[in-house]
Amino acid sequence: MLLDGKKLLVTGVLMDSSIAFHVARLAQENGAQVVLTSFGRTLRITQAIARRLPQPADVVELDVTNQEHLDTLAERVGAQVDGLDGVVHSIGYAPKGAFDFLNASWEDAATALHVSAYSLKALTVAALPLMREGGSVVGLTLDASVAWPVYDWMGVAKAAFESTSRYLARDLGPKGIRCNLVSAGPLATTAAKSIPMFEQFERWGERAPLGWDVKNPVPAAQACVAMLSDWFPATTGEIVHVDGGFHAIGF
Template structure:
């Protein structure tokens, strides 16, 4: 007869999950566009799990939509900051504020992507050099730069960094075009950084949600068809929500997930497992 489980067994102690497993952690979320964005779903979950949150906005136009969201998350005024990665010095300014206000960083979420409309809607074969460089700069290189700036702040206590990708970076998805190339570069860069930063206690993972009707996704040609196809083929027969992605990402940011790094973590209702 099997002996009953001893609740004091040392192997069980790390499994204990506090009510707010991210209490005391500091999280920076880059890429909140509006209340429906995946980045905001993640920011809400980080906050609900107990973390303090810093947040960026792209420009004054987007600030009109995101100020109320920052207020809801109790983001300090000093840490609600402009960040257009194409503007010299703005990204560096964000991390200077983080260091001055917090002195450390435990969680980073990168959720930005961009491609000029004419290149995004065209064939990869026809992509212009300026369009290619712009797409890669904003969608992939910006995460490399963020990790470079975050490294000294995260190395103090260890940290968890996430970037948002999509299945189109692995397989050809109709109408995803040049953004698929950028996501492939982003995922590869994330894996290399996971290997390089792991010895410092810094984890880097790629979150790959199913399609969600966000402001960014609205720029993809015939996106409504992609939504319908995904819902039909996913084993769950459901589309994911920003809130679902947020809670799963927040769980991965917790210390009890510290063995997970360098992974593409699909959050698409199983769509990615379906062949044919």
């Protein structure tokens, strides 16, 4: 099995329609032990969703903007597993005001950047004590090389997120830790539905050479599992597009 014996920390499991849920499911089906994270009002939701996985998964509380949570993460995750081989970052949030680019306040933009970009570094550093034998960090993005019609400061945050991944690849490579991103096409997840005018993305499949199903998160999850495996031992700082080929065609 692709991930036989590996131990993974997966963030962002909120509903069974989320990419992160299917990453956790596929990882377990491929031999991995999975620990999930959640916090606040969503903690019980994640615990309930975790019961839909092939095997029960422990859920550790983690708010990536809470320094105490980050400082104690390795200890608390270490109580469930004796180390980590991989970390999945599937976290993103921006206030409503961040989707109005010219009128957004710094507070709105700062929140988007903190939760959706800086958190990749924060989460990875928090998990480092458990990644003693190297491993793989995989994050999820939406192509930040262009300005999308509805993404605004979340798009800026994703650009920072992608840059953060490259710097992590630079600094963690000597420790045997790879950091790569999967750039998924738009999916009708809980997070995406909060983006104003998300329906504009629903025509993505008309331009993607392979087509695109906004209701199918499995292809993106499969790419994450592949990047978590040992089949990409010399790949880091990369962005793998799983978008039906839309990025190669444009508008």
